[in-house]
Amino acid sequence: xxxxxxxxxxxxxxAKVTERxxxxxxTVVGVDNLNDAYDVRLKHWRLDQIRNHPRLAFHTLDISARxxxxxxxxxxxxxxxxxxxxxxxxxxxxxxQSVQNPWVYVETxxxxxxxxxxxxxxxxxxxxxxxxxxxxxxxxNPVPYQEDAKTDQPxxxxxxxxxxxxALCYTYHxxxxxxxxxxxxxxxxxxxxxxxxxxxxxxxxxxxxxxxxVFGDGQQSRDFTFVDDIARGTIAGLRPLGFxxxxxxxxxxxxxxxxxxxxxxxxxxxxxxxNQARHPADVLATWADIGKAGALLxxxxxxxxxxxxxxxxxxxxxxxxxxxxxxx
Numbered sequence: 001x002x003x004x005x006x007x008x009x010x011x012x013x014x015a016k017v018t019e020r021x022x023x024x025x026x027t028v029v030g031v032d033n034l035n036d037a038y039d040v041r042l043k044h045w046r047l048d049q050i051r052n053h054p055r056l057a058f059h060t061l062d063i064s065a066r067x068x069x070x071x072x073x074x075x076x077x078x079x080x081x082x083x084x085x086x087x088x089x090x091x092x093x094x095x096x097q098s099v100q101n102p103w104v105y106v107e108t109x110x111x112x113x114x115x116x117x118x119x120x121x122x123x124x125x126x127x128x129x130x131x132x133x134x135x136x137x138x139x140x141n142p143v144p145y146q147e148d149a150k151t152d153q154p155x156x157x158x159x160x161x162x163x164x165x166x167a168l169c170y171t172y173h174x175x176x177x178x179x180x181x182x183x184x185x186x187x188x189x190x191x192x193x194x195x196x197x198x199x200x201x202x203x204x205x206x207x208x209x210x211x212x213x214v215f216g217d218g219q220q221s222r223d224f225t226f227v228d229d230i231a232r233g234t235i236a237g238l239r240p241l242g243f244x245x246x247x248x249x250x251x252x253x254x255x256x257x258x259x260x261x262x263x264x265x266x267x268x269x270x271x272x273x274x275n276q277a278r279h280p281a282d283v284l285a286t287w288a289d290i291g292k293a294g295a296l297l298x299x300x301x302x303x304x305x306x307x308x309x310x311x312x313x314x315x316x317x318x319x320x321x322x323x324x325x326x327x328x
Contacts, residue, residue, distance in 0.1 A: 001024075001025045002027070002085065003028075003029065003082070003083055003084055004021055004027070004085050004086070005029045005030075005072075005076075005083045005085070005087065005125075006028050007063050008031075008089035008091060008131075009031065009032050009047075010032040010043040011043070011046075011089055012188065012194050012227060013089050013131065013188060013231065014030070014087075014090070015046035016190075016228060016230070017087060017089060017234050017235060018030055018050055020235055022055055022056060027055045029056075029057045029076060029083070030056055030058045031059045031060075031069075031072070032047070032058075032090065037092060038195050038327075041322060042195065046192055059072060063090045063113075063115055063116060064107045064111050066115045069115050069116070069119060070119060073119045073123045073125075082124075083125040085125065085127035085128065086116055086125055086127070088113060088116055090112060091112075091131060091162075092105045092107075093133075093158065095155075095158050095159070095281045096156075098156050098158035098159075098161070099156060099157060102157035102161075106161055109161035109164070110161050110168070113130065113165040117168055117172040121172060121178065126178070127178075127240070128169065128172070128180045129183065129234060130165060130166065130169050130180065130182045131183055131185060132162045132166055132182050132184045132185070132245075133158070134186040134249065134286045135154070135155070135156060135158060136151040136162060136163055136166075136184065137149055138150075138151070138153045138154060138155050138283065139155065139284060144289040145286070145287060145289060146292075147245045151166075155281050156281040166182050179241065181237035181238070181239075181246065182243075182246070183234060183237055183246055183247075184245065184246070185230055185248050186223040186248065186249030187224045189224050189227065190226050190227030190308060190311065191312055191314075191315030192319075193227065193312065195326050195328045198222070198256065199259065199309065202259065203263055203313055204316065204323070204326070205271070206264060208324055209269065211272050211274045212260060212273045213276055214276070215276050215277065215279055216256075216276075219257065220282070220285060221253040221256065221285045222256065222285075222286050223249040223250050223251065223286045223288050224253075224254050224259070224305055225248060226301065228302075228303060229250075229302055232299065233246075233248040233297060234248075236299050237297060239297070241296060244296060246292050246293050246296060247289060247290055247293060248288070249287070249301075250290075250301045251287070251288055251289070251290045254305055259305075262305070263309060266309060266313045
């Protein structure tokens with residue numbers, strides 16, 4: 001069995017990846033700075049699901065703080081289980097928030113990634129997996145998006161920071177022979193998801209009889225991908241590939257207004273929709289071509305949108321006492 005460093009292990013995707021790795025018998029060293037980018041109760045809830053596992057060692061640590069990160073690599077390499085791979089899921093995410101504070105996105109997504117890559121080189125960790133984003137595709141590429149599409153016109157500092165992280169990954173692959181898999185995620189959703197994402201907000205607002213804010217006319221579409229499928233694909237990306245960029249999406253875009261109607265049906269309550277102007281950093285549609293994921297990873301999504309949203313609604317009902325208080 002292997003030993004993996006998972007950064008952002010209290011995050012939405014990171015916690016699920018950690019859970020699956022532990023279930024498969026691996027050892028995980030997890031780091032997360034537990035920042036307040038959104039309500040930390042969500043991060044603590046996720047962490048509580050895995051915290052007591054005997055093969056998990058958790059550290060409160062910021063990947064942009066290189067000295068502390070270097071200490072962790074040094075201690076791990078001095079022990080019996082140096083890292084077999086680094087899965088970098090620590091990130092500042094979100095398009096609109098990055099417009100308000102781009103600096104923190106560069107610190108975490110660019111400098112943090114650089115720190116990890118350099119420590120992989122120094123301590124000879126052979127594999128690096130980077131969580132990237134469909135936001136790189138912007139708005140001028142044909143859909144479904146293929147991995148070789150143009151990505152040099154990012155519409156937000158978030159997308160730009162992930163573009164920079166991808167470029168650094170290739171540099172370290174080229175110079176150091178580091179095996180790298182870059183995974184571009186498409187609109188990940190699921191139980192205990194990020195509260196700035198649309199499905200969390202829709203479930204919360206409709207459940208509580210609050211106005212549902214929609215930016216634009218609601219006809220924009222998103223390639224919603226269930227978190228368990230994303231976690232499976234991320235772990236599949238640990239195999240040796242040289243250097244590859246791979247989409248992980250559902251390949252079945254859903255129009256936002258239809259997503260709202262599904263939540264209405266599952267919650268049993270009608271939405272009070274309030275439309276606002278579309279943000280210029282938002283794209284009109286995302287749609288993943290996942291042929292490469294199938295060919296290289298043997299991966300395909302398994303969870304239908306209807307089944308996935310039902311799990312989100314069930315989770316919210318179970319945790320409503322505190323989840324209803326989370327700022328969205």
